[in-house]
Amino acid sequence: MSIRIRYLSSTIFNYMYLNKSAFRWITMGLLGFFGFISCNNTPKENVLFKKDLKDDSAKKAYLIKIGNAPKPTEQPFVADSNKLYVYLTFDDGPQPGSVTCFNICKAEGIKATFFMVALHQQRKRDGKQIVGMIRNGYPQFLLANHSYDHTMEHYQYFYQHPDMAFDNFVRAQDTLQVPKKFIRLPGNGGWVLQNQVRTSHLVSAVAHRLDSAGFTVIGWDLEWNFNHKNARPVQSPEKLAAQVDSAFSKHNEHIRKNIVILTHDRMFQHAEDSSSLVKFIQILKQNPKYVFETVDHYPGAKK
Numbered sequence: 001m002s003i004r005i006r007y008l009s010s011t012i013f014n015y016m017y018l019n020k021s022a023f024r025w026i027t028m029g030l031l032g033f034f035g036f037i038s039c040n041n042t043p044k045e046n047v048l049f050k051k052d053l054k055d056d057s058a059k060k061a062y063l064i065k066i067g068n069a070p071k072p073t074e075q076p077f078v079a080d081s082n083k084l085y086v087y088l089t090f091d092d093g094p095q096p097g098s099v100t101c102f103n104i105c106k107a108e109g110i111k112a113t114f115f116m117v118a119l120h121q122q123r124k125r126d127g128k129q130i131v132g133m134i135r136n137g138y139p140q141f142l143l144a145n146h147s148y149d150h151t152m153e154h155y156q157y158f159y160q161h162p163d164m165a166f167d168n169f170v171r172a173q174d175t176l177q178v179p180k181k182f183i184r185l186p187g188n189g190g191w192v193l194q195n196q197v198r199t200s201h202l203v204s205a206v207a208h209r210l211d212s213a214g215f216t217v218i219g220w221d222l223e224w225n226f227n228h229k230n231a232r233p234v235q236s237p238e239k240l241a242a243q244v245d246s247a248f249s250k251h252n253e254h255i256r257k258n259i260v261i262l263t264h265d266r267m268f269q270h271a272e273d274s275s276s277l278v279k280f281i282q283i284l285k286q287n288p289k290y291v292f293e294t295v296d297h298y299p300g301a302k303k
C-alpha cells in the first residue's frame with residue numbers, strides 16, 4: 001500500500017514538474033493528501049525529478065546538489081582581520097591514525113579538515129564509521145574529497161585524462177557522501193577558488209572542470225613532512241610551529257593571514273608521534289592571534 005502510494009506520489013510530482021501548468025496546485029494538493037495518508041515521510045531525494053536525469057552528468061550534478069545542501073545549524077562565518085588563520089588538514093584517510101587525529105583535535109578543541117579517499121573507506125573495516133564520524137563532526141571537522149582512488153599513484157596518467165579524473169572526484173563525492181564541494185588534488189598543490197584557478201599545467205584541465213562544477217580546490221602553504229618508509233614526521237613540533245610563525249611574518253602565504261598545513265593521518269598512528277601533534281597544536285594555541293579553522297572558511301572558498 002505504502003509503496004504504491006509513494007509511486008503514485010512520485011509520478012504526480014514528476015508530471016507536475018515536467019508540465020508547468022495550472023494543474024500544479026491540484027497535483028500538489030493530491031501529493032500532500034496521499035503523503036499524509038501514507039503516514040510515511042518519503043525521503044526528499046527519492047521524489048526529486050528522476051525523469052529529469054537524462055544522462056549521467058545530470059545525475060551527478062543532482063547528487064552533488066543534494067550532498068551540498070547546507071545544514072540548518074551552520075552559522076555564517078565572518079573573518080576577524082586581527083586574527084591569523086591556521087587550517088590543519090589531514091590527507092589520505094581513513095587510515096591508521098585517523099581516529100587518533102580526530103580525538104586529539106577534539107580534546108584540544110580545534111577545527112580541522114580531513115581530505116579522504118573513497119577507496120580507503122572501502123578497504124578499511126571501520127572505514128565507513130570513521131568517515132561518518134568526521135562528517136557528523138561538523139562544524140568542528142570538515143569532511144572533504146581527496147579522490148576515489150588517489151590516482152592509484154599514477155598521477156601523470158590521471159591528470160592527463162581530465163574527464164576520467166573529474167569522474168573520479170565525483171564518484172568519491174558520492175561514495176564518501178561529502179557534504180561540501182572541497183577537494184585536494186592527490187599529489188598536487190593546485191588551487192581553485194572564486195575567480196582563481198592557480199595550478200601547474202598538468203592539472204589545469206581537470207581544475208577548470210572542477211571549477212565549472214562549483215568545486216573549491218585547496219592546496220597548502222606548509223607541509224609537515226614525513227619519512228616515506230615509516231610515515232613518521234620529519235620536523236619536530238617546535239620546528240613546524242616556527243615555520244608557521246615565519247610564513248606569517250614573511251608573508252609566504254597563498255592568501256595573507258591564512259596558512260594551510262598539510263599533514264597525513266598515518267603520521268600520527270603511534271603514541272610517540274601523536275604526542276608531537278598534541279605538542280604542535282598546544283604551541284600554536286599559546287598565540288592568541290592564531291585561530292584554527294576548516295577550509296570552507298578559507299578566503300575565496302565557494303559557498
Ligand SMILES: [Zn+2]
Nearest residue numbers: 091092186187
Ligand atoms: Zn594524498
